[in-house]
Structure formats: structure tokens, C-alpha cells
Amino acid sequence: MAFSAPPFRSGRPTWFSRIWGGYVELIRNTPFVVQLFFIVFGLPNLGLKMTAGEAALLAMVVNLGAYSTEIVRAGIQVTPKGQWEAGRVLGLTRTQTFIQVILPPALQRIYPALVSQCIIVMLGSSVVSQVSYEELTFAANLIQSRTFLSFEVYLVTTGIYLTLSITMRQLLLAAGRKWLGVQA
Numbered sequence: 194m195a196f197s198a199p200p201f202r203s204g205r206p207t208w209f210s211r212i213w214g215g216y217v218e219l220i221r222n223t224p225f226v227v228q229l230f231f232i233v234f235g236l237p238n239l240g241l242k243m244t245a246g247e248a249a250l251l252a253m254v255v256n257l258g259a260y261s262t263e264i265v266r267a268g269i270q271v272t273p274k275g276q277w278e279a280g281r282v283l284g285l286t287r288t289q290t291f292i293q294v295i296l297p298p299a300l301q302r303i304y305p306a307l308v309s310q311c312i313i314v315m316l317g318s319s320v321v322s323q324v325s326y327e328e329l330t331f332a333a334n335l336i337q338s339r340t341f342l343s344f345e346v347y348l349v350t351t352g353i354y355l356t357l358s359i360t361m362r363q364l365l366l367a368a369g370r371k372w373l374g375v376q377a
Contacts, residue, residue, distance in 0.1 A: 213262075220259035226320050228252050233324045249321035249328075257314045261307060268303035269295060297373075304375045308365040312358050319354075329353060 220228065229252040233245065243251070272295050280290025322331035333350040337343050369375035 217259045217262055220256055221263070225252070225256055225317055226323060228256060229320060229324060245321075245324050245326040249318070249324065249326045252321070253314050253318060256317070257310065260310050260313075264303050264306045264310060265299070268299040268306075271302070272299060300373050301375050304369045304373055305366070308362060308369070311365065312361055315361060316354060316358065 229249065232252045232255075233248040236243070236248070276294050276298075277290060280294040281287075285293065318328055319330035321328055322334065325331070329350060333346050337346040340346065366375070
């Protein structure tokens with residue numbers, strides 16, 4: 194989603210770019226918990242039934258897609274105009290120029306921001322416990338309510354989230370160094 198949308202958001206305004214821009218602005222300017230509640234409780238009223246897990250996943254994908262679209266768009270917009278012109282001079286189509294000339298250096302520039310956004314979504318998954326989807330925070334709340342060991346339970350939960358975040362970041366950055374040549 195993030196890689197297909199920026200060309201529509203950066204060029205001449207069309208009906209599609211306006212719709213996509215509206216989606217991005219709507220998601221970026223509303224709290225994630227409101228988006229989650231709309232998907233979990235609002236969409237069933239329109240006949241779209243799904244489990245709490247499916248709704249949570251959809252909410253996280255919709256949210257990540259909007260933010261990632263803007264990250265990718267920003268990375269593409271800072272590309273010097275001469276690179277587009279070079280692709281045209283070489284006889285490449287606009288799509289070929291985008292994929293072969295523009296996208297590789299843009300990915301190198303934006304990769305650290307995309308990694309951070311993925312981690313933010315992973316950490317934000319704790320919000321899905323609000324719709325009774327069982328994830329780490331839900332489990333911590335359950336254990337705390339049974340044991341009354343608030344400090345200990347949330348200290349361990351914090352440690353698990355910290356370990357997950359650091360591990361995820363290191364793995365994604367290592368993948369970026371290996372496959373994209375990212376120096377972050």
C-alpha cells in the first residue's frame with residue numbers, strides 16, 4: 194500500500210489522489226483507538242463481520258499504510274529532478290524510471306523511518322487489548338488482576354516489549370544493510 198500510493202499523492206491532483214489523500218489525512222489525524230473501535234464496532238453495522246483479531250490486524254494495516262505512504266512519498270519527493278530526466282533520456286518509461294532509478298535510493302533514505310514506523314505499530318498493538326483481543330498487554334492485565342502484583346507484572350511486560358522492539362529494530366536494520374545497502 195505504501196509503495197503504490199505515493200505516485201498518486203505526489204503528481205497532479207486527480208480524483209484518486211484526492212481520495213487517497215483524504216484517507217491519509219483521516220488516519221493521520223484520528224487516534225488509533227478510534228480507528229480500532231470504528232473497525233470493530235462500526236463495520237459490523239455495515240454488514241462486515243470479522244473476529245477481534247481480524248479487526249485488530251485490519252486497523253493496524255490501515256494505520257501503518259497511511260503513515261508509511263507519507264514516509265515513502267517524502268523519500269520520493271526529495272529525489273533530484275535530474276534522476277527522472279536521466280531515466281527518460283535512457284529510454285525508460287515513467288514506471289521503469291520509478292522502479293529502477295528513483296525507488297532504490299529513496300528506499301535507502303526512508304528505510305530507517307519505515308523500521309521505526311513498524312516498531313510503533315508493534316508497540317501500538319497493545320491498544321488492541323481494548324477490544325478483548327488477547328495480546329501481551331491483555332495478558333499482563335489478566336495476570337495483574339489475579340495476582341495483584343502490578344509492579345512486577347508491568348515491569349516484566351515492559352521488558353518483553355523492550356526486547357521485542359530492540360530485536361525487531363536490529364533484525365530490520367540488518368536486513369536493510371544486507372539487501373538495500375542502508376547505513377543506519
